[in-house]
Amino acid sequence: MQSFNQFNPNMDNVYYQSFASTMNIAQDDLLYALTFKYLTRVAGENDGMIPLQNAAWGDRFEHIRAQKGISHAAITDIMRRNIGNLQIPQIYLDIISGLGSLGL
Secondary structure (H helix, E strand, O other): OHHHHHHOOOOOOOOOEEEEEOOOOHHHOHHHHHHHHHHHHHHOOEOOOOEHHHHOOOOEEEEEOOOOOOOOOHHHOOOOOOEOOEOHHHHHHHHHHHHHHOOO
16 A cells, blocks of 8 residues: 555545445354454454444545444445344445535
8 A cells, every 4th residue: 555655646636535344243244254353363353354444535535434333345335224223325425425514
């Protein structure tokens, strides 16, 4: 990643922000159970694919949480259902609204 960042610096006229979710236990998403366990051991909190610390990028970072953990697939609303009281489509609407309030 360090090499990538060296050759691909942030541009001044681009607003960078990132969002990440994390699973709590392997049973949160059986598709990612093995990778979740491995990443938890070597990198800590993760969504079954991306360690939390690797997801942080830009001027704003938000860790999206729910009572039940949220996998990499679940945050895309692949299941088309709420995760506890968290409505995935609302997250994306809030992101768009936030960008609009910045004039972007």
